[in-house]
Amino acid sequence: QRVVTLWILSKSSAMKRLLLLLLCVSIVKSQFDYDEEPGVGARGHRPLDKRWEATPTLRPAPPPISGGGYRARPSQPQASHLKKLERKAPDAGGCLHADPNMGVLCPTGCVLQDTLVKQERNIKTTVRDLGNEVDELSQSTSTSFQYVGTLKELWAKKQKQTIDNQNAVNGFSSELEKHQIYIQETVNTHIPNNLRVLRSILENLRSKIQKLESDVSAQMDYCRNPCSVSCNIPVVSGKECEEIIRKGGDTSEMYLIQPEGFAKPYKVYCDMKTENGGWTVIQNRQDGSVDFGRKWDAYKKGFGNIAINEDAKKYCGLPGEYWLGNDKISHFTKMGPTELLIEMEDWKGDKVKAHYGGFTVQNEANKYQISVSKYKGTAGNALMDGASQLVGENRTMTIHNGMFFSTYDRDNDGWVTADLSKQCSKEDGGGWWYNRCHSANPNGRYYWGGHYSWDMAKHGTDDGVVWMNWKGSWYSLKKMSMKIRPFFPQQ
């Protein structure tokens, strides 16, 4: 079949050119497939342009902090009436007429004849008179006939007029009838249907409006005392959540802590249930209520809402969206060996986690350099191994371990180019330990619903709340949280 196709193609020079063009396109396409189509296929990594750039070298992660720590915790037709004329038979008798032309006289008929002749004269006169009368009568009759004829004509005209009128009336009536039927059908069928549809739309809108109104009033109530959220902070405190749980604070809520050597006590959300509790939450995403595209200083000090009120409870039992702050995180991890638990959830409710037995963040002078170790979990080891979808240097340039912290106003990332406008934090939406650029982007932009695409992103890059090793570049997670705890031997 291919031979035949080629033979047909070779018959036409225009087709030849088309074939060549297709070949070229497929060659170019396969090159892009290998080396990532710019814009559309942009992912966590930024492929190297070998003409100008040298292969980046991985920055070594600082050694883990050792020492200190805790010991193990315990759907019809009209008929014509024509009359036939009757004929009477002449009388049979014995007399003959007086007139010889009319036959033989009977023997006793002479007297009868005279009488008849006399009578005949009288009769003739009478007949003449009668004839006159008949003439007169017939004259008057013909006048009558004429009159009758005229009357008949008039009547016929009148009748015709009547029939015409009747026809017109009938025609008009049937027209009216049609209209009436149409109107009735419309009224009986369409209007109730339309009314029903409109009514249901109205009901629907009404319930939506009611819901919105109640949401608005609930929000108004909430906003009336925005920060004096009646959160009773528990009396029990400690240098972090682990110490609090050891002191008997076993509900997950907001506590006040003061780590050793830290200038002031601060509020933090403690998770006292997950994997035996004692976790100090340092990062939390759950509804997109807080903007994570912030500057260096904001990331240094921390931002967001530590905790929110749980319905009908006096204490803040639910975490808010926040970033604890790089200074606090750094200080915490330097008190002793620290472990990091990253939990995430997609929009269907599936959950995975990444646990790092070792987690250290250097101080600001050292650009909050990150070090993670001892991975175990179900999310995939993005921080240490890079994106599992990539290979070679494209993968290694997405490793976060050993990277400095970057924000859009301070570029410390692993993307070193002559073009200073190229910055991971600017393109990927948050403050983070970007390399060139990421396999994990927990502080990225929050996309409602999960799937998003390059044309929705501000810079065409995968700037969502991403963990590539689990959901790839173009899926933004519903929930993501990072919590830390002093590392201690488990029982």
Ligand SMILES: [Ca+2]
């Ligand atoms: Ca850079």
